[in-house]
Amino acid sequence: MPGFDINKDVFELSKKPLVDILFEANGKTDKQFIKEKTHIRFLLDYLGRKGLDANYAVLEENYVNKDYLKDYSTYYSTCFESYPKTGSRLHFFSTQLTLEQFKKRFFNVIIAKDGDSTKIKEFWDEYYLGYIVVKPIPNLFVGFTLLKHYNYNSNKKCFDSTRIYWGIKNYKKHIFGTEVNIPSLAFQEQDQNVAACATIAIWSMLQIAAEDYYVNLQSPSEITQNGGVVSFNGNRLLPNKGLSVLQMSQAVTQNNLVTEVRERTDYKGDASFNLYIKKLIHAYSNLRIPPILIINLSPPDQKASNSDVELEDESEFDGHAVAVSGYKMRPLGDIRRRNRLLKRVSKLFKDESITWKADLIEKIYAHDDQWGPFARMTFSGKDRINTSWELTGAKYKLSRTEGLLVAVYPKVRVAYDDIESKVIRLNNIFVNHLQDQIKGDFVWDIQIFYSDDFKTIIRTSDKFDSKNSYDKRLLFTLQTKSLPKYIWVATLQIEEQQALHFIYDATGLSGSNIILSIFGYFPRFTRIFKQILERHQNIRNTTFTYIFDYDIRAYIIAIID
Amino acid sequence: MPKTNINTILKKGSATRVKNVDYSSLAKKRELEQVKQKSETALQNKEVSIQKLSRFVIKK
Numbered sequence: 001m002p003g004f005d006i007n008k009d010v011f012e013l014s015k016k017p018l019v020d021i022l023f024e025a026n027g028k029t030d031k032q033f034i035k036e037k038t039h040i041r042f043l044l045d046y047l048g049r050k051g052l053d054a055n056y057a058v059l060e061e062n063y064v065n066k067d068y069l070k071d072y073s074t075y076y077s078t079c080f081e082s083y084p085k086t087g088s089r090l091h092f093f094s095t096q097l098t099l100e101q102f103k104k105r106f107f108n109v110i111i112a113k114d115g116d117s118t119k120i121k122e123f124w125d126e127y128y129l130g131y132i133v134v135k136p137i138p139n140l141f142v143g144f145t146l147l148k149h150y151n152y153n154s155n156k157k158c159f160d161s162t163r164i165y166w167g168i169k170n171y172k173k174h175i176f177g178t179e180v181n182i183p184s185l186a187f188q189e190q191d192q193n194v195a196a197c198a199t200i201a202i203w204s205m206l207q208i209a210a211e212d213y214y215v216n217l218q219s220p221s222e223i224t225q226n227g228g229v230v231s232f233n234g235n236r237l238l239p240n241k242g243l244s245v246l247q248m249s250q251a252v253t254q255n256n257l258v259t260e261v262r263e264r265t266d267y268k269g270d271a272s273f274n275l276y277i278k279k280l281i282h283a284y285s286n287l288r289i290p291p292i293l294i295i296n297l298s299p300p301d302q303k304a305s306n307s308d309v310e311l312e313d314e315s316e317f318d319g320h321a322v323a324v325s326g327y328k329m330r331p332l333g334d335i336r337r338r339n340r341l342l343k344r345v346s347k348l349f350k351d352e353s354i355t356w357k358a359d360l361i362e363k364i365y366a367h368d369d370q371w372g373p374f375a376r377m378t379f380s381g382k383d384r385i386n387t388s389w390e391l392t393g394a395k396y397k398l399s400r401t402e403g404l405l406v407a408v409y410p411k412v413r414v415a416y417d418d419i420e421s422k423v424i425r426l427n428n429i430f431v432n433h434l435q436d437q438i439k440g441d442f443v444w445d446i447q448i449f450y451s452d453d454f455k456t457i458i459r460t461s462d463k464f465d466s467k468n469s470y471d472k473r474l475l476f477t478l479q480t481k482s483l484p485k486y487i488w489v490a491t492l493q494i495e496e497q498q499a500l501h502f503i504y505d506a507t508g509l510s511g512s513n514i515i516l517s518i519f520g521y522f523p524r525f526t527r528i529f530k531q532i533l534e535r536h537q538n539i540r541n542t543t544f545t546y547i548f549d550y551d552i553r554a555y556i557i558a559i560i561d
Numbered sequence: 562m563p564k565t566n567i568n569t570i571l572k573k574g575s576a577t578r579v580k581n582v583d584y585s586s587l588a589k590k591r592e593l594e595q596v597k598q599k600s601e602t603a604l605q606n607k608e609v610s611i612q613k614l615s616r617f618v619i620k621k
Contacts, residue, residue, distance in 0.1 A: 196621075197620070197621055198620070201619075233618075241620055242618050242619050243618075243619055244617055244618050244619070245617040245619070262607075263609050266609050268605050268606055269606060276606070294617060294619060297621055319618050319621060321619045402617065415607055417603050417607045420603045421603040421604045424599050425596055425597075425600050432580075432589075433582060434580070436580075437571055439569070439570055439571065440570075463565050497565075499570060521565040522565050525567065525570065525571070532579050535579060539584055541584050541585065541590070541593070546593075546597055546600075
């Protein structure tokens with residue numbers, strides 16, 4: 001078995017194109033096919049000048065990948081054709097060094113004794129971009145992929161502070177004998193045998209949750225087989241032709257999480273379905289479990305607009321699933337720009353009377369197993385979304401958002417919708433009593449938090465004055481308050497200024513009053529709110545008391561002032 | 562003094578007294594009823610019908 005050869009296995013991408021490297025590393029796929037492959041088109045862009053700007057690649061042959069090995073033992077090993085059980089790993093680097101300088105640095109880093117030296121840290125933290133496992137199977141060869149996200153280094157041209165990648169973790173991977181930290185979310189393409197897009201989306205979703213000791217991280221073939229005994233239509237499960245939402249939920253639940261499913265045709269709210277999707281993605285993002293967005297790639301009206309495509313029955317559609325791991329949010333501070341957006345939104349959806357922070361989400365970044373990691377998707381109108389698929393033809397120009405599958409830990413019993421229902425009511429109190437007196441608009445932000453994370457955010461907030469006795473007392477009361485592991489926090493903002501946090505028990509009982517604590521950054525504003533509640537606590541109007549879950553006193557007691 | 566300044570969120574001279582709202586008036590009763598309806602609708606979004614689910618075959 002030949003070993004690593006620094007003169008043969010290090011490539012300058014401007015001299016040896018990625019397609020050629022992959023063609024030789026895989027050895028089982030036609031070169032033209034690789035050139036036209038959507039993943040390669042995506043990677044050339046993602047690793048290109050406007051992206052991570054990769055200029056060197058290093059090939060590591062005979063690499064053992066656990067996911068491929070499991071699928072190999074489950075499926076590929078029993079094929080008549082002989083497929084190897086090891087693949088290759090292709091590493092990418094971005095640096096201004098010449099090829100000879102790079103090779104020299106690479107050599108020295110690999111044999112270095114002191115892993116903490118500045119040059120070695122610079123090599124792995126700044127130059128190194130991640131890797132792709134090239135599976136030794138024909139055509140569908142993009143295996144376990146870990147590529148850093150665009151914001152891994154604030155000095156890079158592709159860095160953008162309005163992008164937030166929350167569905168990522170720090171992978172500790174061993175590369176030529178060195179443990180390297182890679183901030184990313186693992187990706188791989190479907191092989192159409194043991195997994196379709198539904199399975200791969202679940203596989204990406206489970207990456208972070210599996211850090212918890214009771215959540216399993218299975219291989220794609222294991223996830224598919226957890227979806228059921230047979231396929232959704234009674235056919236055999238393997239080779240896999242996809243999963244239904246029910247099967248997806250079963251596969252997730254088998255891995256010790258539980259699922260919340262929402263879908264477009266059952267949506268009853270006044271706002272657009274896209275806004276609802278944005279609210280849900282934003283609300284659950286702090287759990288760092290990528291939700292799965294279900295998309296109809298080619299809805300009937302889209303097909304109808306293309307004369308060469310026949311209108312099909314909507315009971316069957318090109319269902320596609322992607323794992324969402326980040327979003328781009330317009331800055332709230334940019335009031336002028338935001339107001340323009342709100343004006344446009346309110347024109348489209350006249351019934352939406354509450355301003356939600358989540359509405360400022362402009363794009364999402366999702367692992368699309370037929371394109372690549374962190375693929376851009378832009379919301380459009382009430383229920384449309386622009387994806388990379390539009391590059392493959394007019395049929396896919398504008399896709400439709402159909403649903404969202406959110407996986408949560410079983411103890412999170414209270415859903416987002418329960419809190420939104422409360423906020424809709426609370427908003428009425430503020431509008432009635434304080435709308436004329438505030439500068440700007442009320443903006444609501446609902447998010448789930450680990451209570452420890454929330455306490456840390458508050459403790460490190462620059463809104464508190466460490467010398468002010470009121471601030472110190474407030475902080476102490478909150479830090480010492482007994483809270484469950486998961487809390488919902490509904491934050492009332494006035495423009496970009498956070499005014500009040502309503503903390504609810506996310507593990508509470510259905511139908512009970514779950515308010516735990518209310519506190520804010522403006523003592524006078526908090527007291528005004530308390531006065532409003534105290535003045536109205538004896539009202540016998542049940543519709544009014546419904547605003548406070550029929551227990552206005554619980555809200556008064558919850559206020560920390 | 563706290564770092565947060567109330568003048569950044571409230572108009573000058575406002576909110577010295579809590580505004581009185583008559584929740585027993587017919588107009589307010591109607592408004593509350595609408596809020597209640599909207600709030601109940603938000604809860605209904607959790608209910609996903611079984612028939613619709615079968616349409617979703619994620620295969621692409």
